[in-house]
Amino acid sequence: MNGSDPNAPGPPPEQGTRPEQGTSVTGTGARTSGHGVDEHPAPVRARLHPLTFVVGAAREMVALLAAGVAGLAVGGLSTAFFFTLIGLGLGFVFHVIAWATFTYTVYEDRIELRRSLIGRSVTTIPRERIRGVDISAALPHRLLGLAIVHIDAGADGGEGTLNAVGRHEADRLRGVLLGRGPGAPGEAEPRRVLARMPPRWFVFAPLSGAYLLTPFALAGSLIGTLYNLSDDLGLITRERLSDLGHELVGLPTGTVLVLAVLFLLAMPVTSALAFAAFNWDFRVYARDGSVVAERGLVTRRSVSLERRRIRGVELTDNPFERLARVQRLGALVTGLGDAVQRGRLFPAAPRHAAVDLAGRVLGPVPGPLVRHPPAARGRRIVRAVAPPLGLAVLALFTGQSLLAYVFLGLSVLAVPLGVDRYRQLGHATDESRLAVRSGSLRRRLVVVDHGAVVGWRLRRTLFQRRLGLATLDVAVGAGEGGYPAVDMAEHDAVAFAAHITPTWVEPFLADERRP
Incomplete structure (x- = not known):
């Protein structure tokens, strides 16, 4: 006896070499031998789902309909049928060839995407650089049980899409790509729901302003489409445009007012509908070391954020949202591309729900915030009033008295804006996280783990030095890279940094104390 187990698996052959005698590669990609089965399956080159070309044809149906309309206008029904049939045939052949010439292979250290439709190309994405794997499904994909996989590896690692x-x-x-091992069979642990958006929160959509302009976008798109189509078919002439303008100008005043009111009423309604379409059944859950945000009605999107890469969170609101006690929540993630969209954890939610989710994702938010010194109030007011007041003086010197009065009125209105900017300043820290807040029209509270701080920058302008103030920039390797604590007392700024990273700051303080 030699003390070895005769049933123990032998070492796998090196990558790129031929298997040893007695070893074969099975159709499923697992290495087998006469001594057993290797626990690490061999990489297998896979293709997209065979129904890929059906999804592509569905996406191009609008273009085919446009081609049919053009053929109908040019040569009648037979020409329209011919144009549509040719377009459908060419699109079908193209998607079949594209499917047959695209493969992907997952290795232990990378994923390779190969294309050979016209020229050969290989995209290699190292697994250690992958920042997120997003899954989305448009309506055709959902009907066929398919999904789109988008791999994001940050600025240096590139990206790929299946x-x-x-x-x-x-x-x-x-x-597999987020680090659960090359043979991970999907979910290793059941998912745990962290938060969910009920439909009644859709009424918060008009407060953000982003969705409030939806009627203008829809009206502009519809008018542009109708204009281009009518122009192509020869339905637009100068005489018809002139007659239309006279008809619009000649409408009764009451009719114009009713149309204007209906359009204004449509703004919050359509904004809520658009918000619901993008954020339907918005839910956030934890699974296998990641925080996953899933949303969407027609197109369902799932974004995964690795917990180990989440460095902080950001709570934002505007004056209207503050009155309704509503906030938006986003995650600060290292190397995340399109952070505004992909880092979104709550698009709009009651403040207590947003803060609660921030605590579940990162930890409790430090508080209460420390107010900044009264000297910062005057500085905030001056910085708010100075631009419109300067423009008023310039307009007065150039003889534009009406503009001068307008800018003078804006400078008066800027005073409460400056006061509110001062009221929103604050900072806090505990044993694990720090928080800094600033802004008025867009107030932002940033919460960052102490371990995510990579540096400090203390800035003091001439006016700040005279007032004993300083701005402390917190350098973080995530999000925007740095977040300022504006107009702190100078000694508070130094003490704040020294409390979080004493070994970085104390040597500089010791140098200043030396005679």
Whole structure:
């Protein structure tokens, strides 16, 4: 006896070499031998789902309909049918060839995407650089049980997209690429729901302003489409435009007022509908070391954020949202591309719900915030009033008295804005996290882990030095890279940094104390 187990698996062959005698590669990618089965399956080159070309054809139906309309206008029904048939045939052939010439392979250290439609190309994404794996499904994908997998590896690692894979395969790829091992079979642990947005929160959509302009966007898009189509078909002439203008000008005043009121009423309604379409059944849950945000009605999108890369959170609001006690929540993630959209954890929620979710994702928010010294109030007011007051003086010197009065009125209105900017300043820290807040029209509270701080920057302008103030920039390797604590007392700024990273700051303080 030699003391070895005859049933123990032998070492796998090195990558790129031929298997040893007695070893074969099975169709499923697992290495087998006469001594057993290797626990690490061999990389397998896979293709997208065979229904990929069906999804592509569905996306191009609008273009095919446009081609049919053009053919109908040019040569009648037979020409329209011919144009549509040719477009459908060419699109079908193109998508079939694209599917047949695209493959992807997951290795232990990377994923490779190969294309050979016209020229050969290989995209290699190292797994250690992958920052997130997003799964989305438009309506055609959802009807066919497919999904789109988007791999984000930050600015240096590149990105890749798998346009159509099975839903189970998409979940498996997310688990594998986010570090659950090359053979991870999907979810290793059941997901735990952290928060969910009920439909009654959709009424908060008009407060943000982003969705409030939806009627203007829809009206502009519809008018542009109708104009281009009518112009192509020869339905627009100068005489018809002139007649239309006279008809609009000649409308009764009451009719114009009714139309204006209806349009204004449509703004909050359409904003709520657009908000619901993008954020339907918005839920945040934890799974396998990641925080996953899933949302969408027609197109369902799932964004995964690794907990170990989450460095902080950001709570933002505007004056209207503050009156309604509503906030938006986002995550600060290292190397995250399109952080505004992909880092979103709550698009609009009651303040207590946003703060509660921030605590579940990162930890309790430090508080209460420390107010900044009264000297900062005057500085905030001056910085708010100075621009419109300067423009008023310039307009007065150039003889534009009306503009001068307008800018003078704006400078008066800027005084309460400056006061509110001062009231929103604050900072706090505990044993694990720090928080800094600033802004008025867009108030922002940033909460960052102490371990995520990579540096400090203390800035003092001439006016700040005379008032004993300083701005402390917190350098973080996530989000925007740095977040300022504006107009702190100079000694408070130094003490704040020294409390969090004493070994960095105390040597500089010791140098200043030396005679």
